[in-house]
Amino acid sequence: MAKKRTIESYLPLTPALFHVLLALADGExxxxxxxxxIARRTSNEVRxxxxxxxxxxxxxxxxxxxxxxxxxxxxxxxxxxxxxYRLTKLGKAVAEAEAERMERVLALARLKHVLxxxxx
Amino acid sequence: xATRPHLTERFFxxxxxxxxxxxxxxxxxxxxxxxxxxxxxxxxxxxTAYLRFYWETGRGLVVAAFREHREIxxxxxxxxxxLMRKDLSFTAVVVAILGMAIGASTAAFMAxxxxxxxxxxxxxxxxxxxxxxxxxxxGVDDMPFxxxxxxxxxxxxxxxxxVVEFHEMPFSLLGGNEPERVDTGVVSANFFxxxxxxxxxxxxxxxxxxxxxxxxxxVLSYRFWQKAFAGDPNVVGREYSMNDKEHVxxxxxxxxxxxxxxxxxxxPTVACPTxxxxxxxxxxxxxxxxxxxxxxxxVTMAAAQADLNRIAExxxxxxxxxxxxxxxxxxxxxLVHEELSRGIRPVLIVLSAATGLLLLLACANVTGIMxxxxxxxxxxxxxxxxxxxSRNRIVRSLITEGILLAMxxxxxxxxxxxxxxxxxxxxxxxxxxxxxxLQFTPQIGAFCFLLSVGCGVAIGLLPALGVRYTPLFTMxxxxxxxxxxxxxxxxxxxxxxxQLALSVILLVGAGxxxxxxxxxxxxxxxxxxxxxxxxxxxxxxxxxxxxxxxLLERTRRLPGVESAGLxxxxxxxxxxxxxxxxxxxRDAEASADGSPKLxxxxxxxxxxxxxxxxxxxxxRDFNDQDADATPxxxxxxxxxxxxxxxxxxxxxxxxVTSGEWLPIVGVVSDIRHAALDKExxxxxxxxxxxxxQSTMSIVIRSSQPLLELSQQLAWIAHDIDSTAVVAxxxxxxQVRSEWIEPRRTTAIFLSVFAMVALCITASGISGMMAVxxxxxxxxxxxxxxxxxxxxxxxxxxxxxxxAVTTIGLAxxxxxxxxxSTFMSSVVSGITTRDGSTFAASAVLLLAVAMASGFVPLKQxxxxxxxxxxxxx
Numbered sequence: 007m008a009k010k011r012t013i014e015s016y017l018p019l020t021p022a023l024f025h026v027l028l029a030l031a032d033g034e035x036x037x038x039x040x041x042x043x044i045a046r047r048t049s050n051e052v053r054x055x056x057x058x059x060x061x062x063x064x065x066x067x068x069x070x071x072x073x074x075x076x077x078x079x080x081x082x083x084x085x086x087x088x089x090x091y092r093l094t095k096l097g098k099a100v101a102e103a104e105a106e107r108m109e110r111v112l113a114l115a116r117l118k119h120v121l122x123x124x125x126x
Numbered sequence: 127x128a129t130r131p132h133l134t135e136r137f138f139x140x141x142x143x144x145x146x147x148x149x150x151x152x153x154x155x156x157x158x159x160x161x162x163x164x165x166x167x168x169x170x171x172x173x174t175a176y177l178r179f180y181w182e183t184g185r186g187l188v189v190a191a192f193r194e195h196r197e198i199x200x201x202x203x204x205x206x207x208x209l210m211r212k213d214l215s216f217t218a219v220v221v222a223i224l225g226m227a228i229g230a231s232t233a234a235f236m237a238x239x240x241x242x243x244x245x246x247x248x249x250x251x252x253x254x255x256x257x258x259x260x261x262x263x264x265g266v267d268d269m270p271f272x273x274x275x276x277x278x279x280x281x282x283x284x285x286x287x288x289v290v291e292f293h294e295m296p297f298s299l300l301g302g303n304e305p306e307r308v309d310t311g312v313v314s315a316n317f318f319x320x321x322x323x324x325x326x327x328x329x330x331x332x333x334x335x336x337x338x339x340x341x342x343x344x345v346l347s348y349r350f351w352q353k354a355f356a357g358d359p360n361v362v363g364r365e366y367s368m369n370d371k372e373h374v375x376x377x378x379x380x381x382x383x384x385x386x387x388x389x390x391x392x393x394p395t396v397a398c399p400t401x402x403x404x405x406x407x408x409x410x411x412x413x414x415x416x417x418x419x420x421x422x423x424x425v426t427m428a429a430a431q432a433d434l435n436r437i438a439e440x441x442x443x444x445x446x447x448x449x450x451x452x453x454x455x456x457x458x459x460x461l462v463h464e465e466l467s468r469g470i471r472p473v474l475i476v477l478s479a480a481t482g483l484l485l486l487l488a489c490a491n492v493t494g495i496m497x498x499x500x501x502x503x504x505x506x507x508x509x510x511x512x513x514x515x516s517r518n519r520i521v522r523s524l525i526t527e528g529i530l531l532a533m534x535x536x537x538x539x540x541x542x543x544x545x546x547x548x549x550x551x552x553x554x555x556x557x558x559x560x561x562x563x564l565q566f567t568p569q570i571g572a573f574c575f576l577l578s579v580g581c582g583v584a585i586g587l588l589p590a591l592g593v594r595y596t597p598l599f600t601m602x603x604x605x606x607x608x609x610x611x612x613x614x615x616x617x618x619x620x621x622x623x624x625q626l627a628l629s630v631i632l633l634v635g636a637g638x639x640x641x642x643x644x645x646x647x648x649x650x651x652x653x654x655x656x657x658x659x660x661x662x663x664x665x666x667x668x669x670x671x672x673x674x675x676x677l678l679e680r681t682r683r684l685p686g687v688e689s690a691g692l693x694x695x696x697x698x699x700x701x702x703x704x705x706x707x708x709x710x711x712r713d714a715e716a717s718a719d720g721s722p723k724l725x726x727x728x729x730x731x732x733x734x735x736x737x738x739x740x741x742x743x744x745x746r747d748f749n750d751q752d753a754d755a756t757p758x759x760x761x762x763x764x765x766x767x768x769x770x771x772x773x774x775x776x777x778x779x780x781x782v783t784s785g786e787w788l789p790i791v792g793v794v795s796d797i798r799h800a801a802l803d804k805e806x807x808x809x810x811x812x813x814x815x816x817x818x819q820s821t822m823s824i825v826i827r828s829s830q831p832l833l834e835l836s837q838q839l840a841w842i843a844h845d846i847d848s849t850a851v852v853a854x855x856x857x858x859x860q861v862r863s864e865w866i867e868p869r870r871t872t873a874i875f876l877s878v879f880a881m882v883a884l885c886i887t888a889s890g891i892s893g894m895m896a897v898x899x900x901x902x903x904x905x906x907x908x909x910x911x912x913x914x915x916x917x918x919x920x921x922x923x924x925x926x927x928x929a930v931t932t933i934g935l936a937x938x939x940x941x942x943x944x945x946s947t948f949m950s951s952v953v954s955g956i957t958t959r960d961g962s963t964f965a966a967s968a969v970l971l972l973a974v975a976m977a978s979g980f981v982p983l984k985q986x987x988x989x990x991x992x993x994x995x996x997x998x
Contacts, residue, residue, distance in 0.1 A: 037156055038163040055186025056161050057141075060153045061193055089156055 013096075016069070019104045025052055026062050027071065027093065027101040034075040034092035037063065063091065071097030134165065134180070141184060144191035146198055147518045198519075202526035209527065216499065217531070220492050223886055224535025224581060227481075227488035229542030230879065232574045234481040236543060237550050238474045239570065240563040241467050247382050247563065249322025254462040255427070256386070257289075257417040257434070262454040270413040273406055278441060279417065279457075285433040286419040290314040293415045294387050295398060296664050296821065298851045301366035305844075306354065307664050307851035308368075311389040312398040318345070320420060321385070328362040328377030335376075336394040338402075342373040343394065348381040350390035369399050383559040385462065386416060410448045418462065431459050470557035473872055476949060480632060480879045485581070487628040487883050491890045492585045494621040496528065498897045500589040507593060521590040528586020529579055536578025543574065556868045588617055618894050619926075623934035625887040629880070629971060630938025631945055636880035637963035638946060639873035646866050652797035652806070653697055654739030658858035659826045659835050660696050663843060664851040670820055673847055677824070678731060680842045686830030691734025692814060692822040697799045698865040699823065699854075709810060710781040714769040725765055725808035726799070727782055729817045735760075735794050737827045745776045745792030753815040758791040765808035766793045780810060788812075802865060825858070832857050884971070888978035895927065896982035903989070910991035920983045927979030935971060939964065 019027070025044045029035060035043070041054045054062070066072040075090040093101070115121040138161050142154050161183065168179035210217040245252045257279065259269040271279075271291070280289040292313050299308045315336035323330065326348065335343050346361070355361045365372045373393070395401045406412045421430055438457045442449045449455040500507070507520055544566050555561035665673050674692055681690045709725050732748040735741070743763060752758060759780060766775045779787040796806035814822075828835050836855040843850045899906070906919055942964070 037160045041160065041164065042167075053182065055182045056138075056157045056164065057183070057187035057190035059160065059186075060149075060157050061190035064149065064153065064194070088159055 013099050013103045016071075016100045017104055017107055019100070022052065022054060022058060023062050023066070024101070024104050026054075026059070026066065027097055027104075030072060030091060030093045030097070031101060034090045036088040036090050038088075040091070066091075066097065069096075070094055071100055135162070138183070138187075141187040141191075144188060146191075146194050148516055149194050151516075198522065199526065202523040203530060205523060206527040206530045210531070213499075216495070217534070219889075220495060220531050221534045221538055223488045223492055224532055224578075224585075225538025225542060226882060227485040228532075228536050228539030228574065228577055228581065229546070230481040230539075231478075231485045231577060232539055232543035232570060233546045233550060234474070234478045235573050236547070236564060236566065236570050237554055238478055239567075239573075240565065241470055241474060241554060241558060241560045244560075244563055246385070246463050246466075246560075248385070249320075252461070252463055253421050254321070255419055255421065255430070256460045256462050256465055257419060258458045258460060259413075260454070260456045260458060262456060271415045271417045272410050272412045273401070273415070274408070274410040275413075275441070276415060276417055279434065279437055282437045282440070283430075283433055285422055285425045285430040287422045288316060288320040289417060289419045290317045290320050291395065291415040291417050292317065292386055293398075293401070294389055295400065296851075296853075297368050298664060298849055299366050299368050299391070300849060301364075305849050305851050307853045308350070308390040309388070310368075310398075311384075311387065311392045312395055312401055313392055315394050317392075318379075320418075323379060323382060325377040326380040327359045328375070330377050330379075331392075331394050336396050338396055340394070340396055342368070342371050342397040343376045344368070344373045345377045345379060345392040346375060347384055347388070347390055347392070348379050349384075349388070351378045354390075368393075369397075371397075373397065381562060383466075383562045385466065385559060386418070388559050410445060427459055427461070434459065466558050466560050470554055470560075473557065473868070476635070476872065477875060480635060480876055483628050483632055484879050484883055485577075487625050487632075487886060489581055489584045490621045490624045490628070491886045492531070492581075493588045494618050494625075494890050495893060496524075496585055496589040497592055497618055497621075498893060500524065500593060501897065501901075517593070520593055524590040524593065525583060525586035528584075528589075529582030532578045532582030532585060535581065536574055539578070540571070540574050543570070553868070553871055556871075588621075592617060618897070619930050622887075622890055622894050622930050623937065625883075625890050626931060626934025626971065626975065627938035627941060629883045629887045630935060630967060631942045632876070632880040632883045633967040633971065634939075634942035634946065634963060635949060636873065636876035637967055638949060638960060639869070639876045641960055641963055643866060643870050643873045646802045646869065649798070649802045651697060651802055651862070652740055652795055653858070655858035655862045657827055657829065658738070659828065659832045659839070659855070660699070660823060660858050660861060661836065661839060661855040662699075662821065662823050662853045664821045664853065665847055665849070669847075670818055671815070673850065674731070674814065674819075674822055676846050677843060678733075680846075681824070681826055681839060682733075684828070684830075684835065684838055687826055687828045687835070689733050689737040690824060690826040691737040692731040692824050693734050694729040694817075694819055694822060695799065696823040696825060696858075696861070697738075697797055698802070698861050711769050712779045712781070712787060714778075715772055715774070725761075725810045727810050727812060728799075729814050729819055729822075730760075730811050731814040734825065737825045738797070739827075740797050741795045743793050743795055744773075745790070747792060747794075748811075748813045748815075752813050757786075757788050757813060757816045759788045759813075760792040760794055760811040761790055762794050762806065762809040762811075763796050764806045765810060766790075768808055782810065782812065802862075884974055887971075888974050891927065891930075891975055891978040892982055894930075895923065895979045898923065898926070899982055899985060906986060906989060907991045910989065916987040916989075919986050920980070923983055923986075924976070924979060927975060931972060931975040931979075934975075935968060938971075939968070942967075 025048070026040055029040045029043045029047075037056075037059055041056075041059050045053050063072070067074075071094055072091045073094050075092045112121065116123065135158065138158065142150055142157065145154075164179065164183070168176050246254060248254060257271070259271060259275070261269055270293070276289065276291055279286075283289070290313065292311055295310050295312060296307055297310045299306045313331070315331040315333050318325075318330035325345070328345075330345055331343065334340060344366070346355070351357060351361065359378070361375050362377060363374065365374050367373070379392075400406055401414070406414065421427070434457045438455060442455055510520060511517070547564065547566060551561050551564050553561075554564060663674075663677070678690055678692060681687060709727070730748065732750060732752070735747055742760075744766070745760070748758070748760065759782070761775070761780070766773070769775075770778060775790055775793055778790050780790065781787050794811065797809070798804065798806055799809070800807075824839070826835060826839070839855070840852045843852045902923075909919055910916070946960075
C-alpha cells in the first residue's frame with residue numbers, strides 16, 4: 007500500500023497549480039471559469055492554456071486535492087460536457103500550507119529589506 | 127445533421143491525439159469546450175491576442191501531452207522494475223540471452239563500421255584511388271609502374287590532383303642492438319602531405335629530402351617505434367645505418383592504418399638504391415612502383431578513367447615495343463577504400479548475417495518467454511483492468527517492460543562488445559590494415575542503444591497484442607488455469623518454429639565453414655610440414671652466392687639436420703617474392719588454352735624439393751654440378767602436363783630471358799604455393815646458381831628441437847655476415863596453420879553462434895512444453911482419470927513438438943539451402959550444399975528438439991489425477 011504523504015511533501019507548488027487551487031478556494035468551478043478567473047486576478051500575467059490547465063487538473067485529481075462535484079447547475083444553464091471541480095480537505099490544507107510558506111518567505115524578504123514594510 | 131468542426135477545432139482535435147488515450151477519454155470533450163470559450167474571448171480581444179492564443183494553446187497541448195506520457199512512462203518503468211526484482215531468475219535469463227545477441231551484433235557492427243563504412247583517416251580518404259596497369263592478354267592485372275610511366279601519367283593527366291608513388295623493400299637497419307630487418311616504404315616526398323598525415327613527433331618528408339644528394343632521412347611508423355624504440359621520442363634526430371649510408375630519423379607517424387601496406391620505416395625515393403639506380407630511372411620496363419592519386423574536386427571516376435585511357439593510348443602509340451599488342455595494355459582505377467576492405471568484406475558479411483540471425487532467434491525466444499509470463503500474470507492483468515486500466519495502458523506497460531529488459535540486455539551487450547575489441551582487432555588485422563580503425567565510438571554506442579530499443583519493442587509487442595486480443599474478462603478472478611488465448615498458444619508455436627529455422631541456418635553455416643577448414647587441413651599441398659623449420663634471410667653485401675652457399679653447407683652439417691634447401695619463396699608464406707613471368711615454350715605438344723596464365727618462376731637450390739617433401743617425378747633435381755654447367759630448369763607436373771601431355775618433357779626447352787633457351791632437366795610434383803584452396807598453377811624453377819638473389823627463404827628438415835635449430839641458424843648467418851638479417855623464423859606447421867587460421871576463426875565464430883542458438887532454442891522448446899503442461903493440467907488429469915497412461919499422454923504431447931520441429935526444420939533447410947549458395951559466393955573455397963553437413967544438422971536439431979521437449983513432460987508421470995481434479 008502506498009505511503010500516506012504529508013502536506014509538506016507537496017510543497018512548494020508550481021505557481022500555476024497554486025493559482026488553480028486558489029481559484030477553487032471560493033467554490034466549485036469548471037475549467038473555463040478557472041482559467042478566466044486566474045487571468046482576471048493576475049491581470050493576464052498568468053494565462054493557462056487548455057493543455058496546461060487540464061494537465062494540472064488531472065494531477066490534482068490524482069493527488070486528491072480536488073474532486074469532481076456531483077452537484078450540477080440547472081440543466082438549462084449547464085453544458086453537460088463540463089465538469090465542475092472543488093477543493094478537497096487535502097487541497098485546502100495544501101493551499102493553506104503553500105500560502106503560509108510564501109508568507110514566511112515574504113517576511114524574510116522584509117526582514118532583509120528586499121521588500122519594503124507591509125502597507126497597512 | 128452534425129456540423130463539420132471549424133478548421134481551428136480540427137487542429138485542436140489533432141493536437142489532442144498527442145495525449146494518452148486514457149487522458150483523452152476523460153478530458154477531451156471538456157477541453158474542446160474550454161478551447162471554444164477561450165477562442166471566443168481571444169477573437170473579442172482582437173489584434174495579436176488572437177494569434178498569441180493559438181500559439182499558447184498549441185504549445186501548451188504539446189508540453190502537457192509530453193508530460194502525461196513521461197508520467198506514464200515513469201510509472202511503467204517503476205512497475206516493470208518491481209516485477210523484474212520479484213522474478214530475478216526470469217530477468218537474468220532474458221538479460222543474458224539478449225545481452226549475448228546484442229553484444230555479438232554490436233561487435234559485428236563495430237567491425238563492419240570501421241572497415242566498410244568509416245572513411246579512411248586520410249584527407250579525402252574516400253577519393254583516394256589506386257592506379258593499376260593491366261596486361262589483359264597475358265592475365266596480368268596489377269603491373270607495377272616504372273619511373274618513366276609515373277612521370278607520363280603525372281604530367282599528362284587533367285583529372286588528378288596529386289600522383290604519389292610507393293614501393294616496399296626490406297632493408298637492414300644497423301645501429302641498434304643487432305641488425306634489424308625493416309620493411310621500408312619508399313615514397314614520394316609529398317606522400318604524407320597528400321594523405322594529410324601529420325607526424326606524432328618531428329616532421330614528415332619535404333621536397334628537399336627527395337632531391338639528389340639530399341641527406342638520407344627516415345620516418346618511423348608508430349608500431350615500429352613502439353616495438354623497436356619502446357616509444358622513446360628522443361629517437362628523432364638519431365642516426366641509423368641503412369644501405370651503407372647514415373640515415374637520420376626525422377619523424378614518427380601517429381597510430382593510423384598504414385596504407386598501402388604495414389611497414390616499419392619510410393624513406394624518400396632518392397634514398398632507395400634500387401629506385402635511384404640508372405635502370406630504374408631510365409628504363410620504361412623497370413616496373414616496381416605502386417601509384418596512388420587523388421581526384422581533382424568535382425572529377426568523377428569515369429572522367430578520370432577516360433583521361434587516363436587517353437594517356438595509355440598515347441603510350442601504346444609512342445612506345446609500341448614496350449606495350450606490344452600481344453600482351454595488351456590498359457589502365458584502371460580502384461578506390462583505395464574498396465581495395466583495403468575487399469579481403470574482409472565477405473567475412474564481415476557472413477559474421478554480420480550470423481549475428482543478425484542470432485539476434486532474431488534471441489528475440490523470438492524471449493518473446494516466447496514473455497508470452498508465457500504474461501499468461502502466468504493473467505490474474506494480475508485482469509485485476510488491473512477491473513481497477514480501471516485500459517487495454518492500451520496494459521499493452522503500453524508490457525512494451526515498456528520489454529524495452530527495459532532489452533535495455534539491461536543492451537548494457538550487458540555493450541560490455542561484451544567493448545571487451546571483444548581486442549579480439550576483433552586481432553581478427554580483422556589478418557585481413558586489412560583498416561583494423562586499427564576499430565574503436566568503440568559514440569556511433570557504436572548509439573547502435574547498441576537503438577538495437578536494444580528495437581529488440582525491446584519486438585519482444586514486448588507480441589505478448590502485448592496477445593493481451594489486446596485475448597478476452598481477459600472471460601476469465602474469472604481466482605481461476606488461473608483456464609485455456610489461454612489462441613493467439614498466445616499459436617504464437618508460441620510459430621516462435622519455436624522460427625527459432626528452429628534460424629538454428630538450422632546457423633548450424634548449417636557453421637557446419638559448412640568447419641567442413642571447409644577440415645578439408646583445408648587435409649589438403650595435400652605437395653609438401654610435408656612436420657619437422658620443417660623455415661626462415662627468411664636478407665643480406666646486404668653483394669656476395670650472395672658465397673653467403674648462401676656457406677649457409678647451406680654449414681646448416682646441413684648441424685646435428686639432427688637431415689636436409690636443407692633455399693628458395694625465393696616458400697609455400698603459403700605471406701611474403702611472395704615471385705610472380706608470373708612471360709615464358710616462351712619450344713616444342714610444346716599442346717598450345718596453352720584460350721586464357722593463358724603465365725608460369726610463376728621461382729629460384730631454388732639443390733635439395734630444396736627433397737627437404738620440403740616434394741618429389742622429383744621425372745628427370746633429376748638440381749645438383750652442385752649445375753653451378754658450373756649449362757643453366758637448366760625444372761618444371762612442375764602441372765606445367766609439364768599443360769605443354770607436354772604425352773609426358774615427353776625432359777630435354778625440352780623454355781626461355782625465361784629473351785634469347786636464352788634452357789633445357790628442362792626434371793619434373794617436380796605440384797606444390798600449392800599461393801593457397802591451400804587454389805589448384806596448382808604452371809611453375810618453373812630456376813637454379814640458384816644462375817641467379818643473384820639477396821633474399822632467400824631457407825627450409826631445414828631436422829630431428830632436433832626447432833627452437834635450438836633456429837638459434838643455431840641465426841648464429842651461423844651472423845658468423846658468415848654480421849649484417850645478415852634472419853627473420854620470420856617459424857616451423858612450417860605454423861606457416862600452414864597461420865594460413866588456415868582466419869578461416870578457422872570464422873568457423874569457430876559461426877560454431878559458437880550455432881551452439882548458443884541451439885541452447886537458446888532448446889530452452890525455448892522446453893519452456894513451451896512446461897507451459898503446455900501447466901495449461902493443460904485439467905485436461906491431463908481427466909485423461910489420466912479416464913484410464914489413459916502417462917505414456918499415451920506424453921506421446922500425444924510429443925506429437926505437438928514433432929509438428930513444430932518439422933515445420934521449423936523444413937523452413938530452416940529451405941533457407942539454409944539458399945544461403946549456402948550465398949556463402950560460397952562471398953567466401954571463397956567454402957563447401958556448398960554438403961549433404962553430410964545438412965544431414966548432421968538435421969539429426970542434431972531433431973534430437974535436441976525432442977529431448978528438450980520431453981524433459982518437461984516427464985512430470986506427467988508423477989501427476990496424481992485425483993489430486994489434480996480436486997484442485998480444479
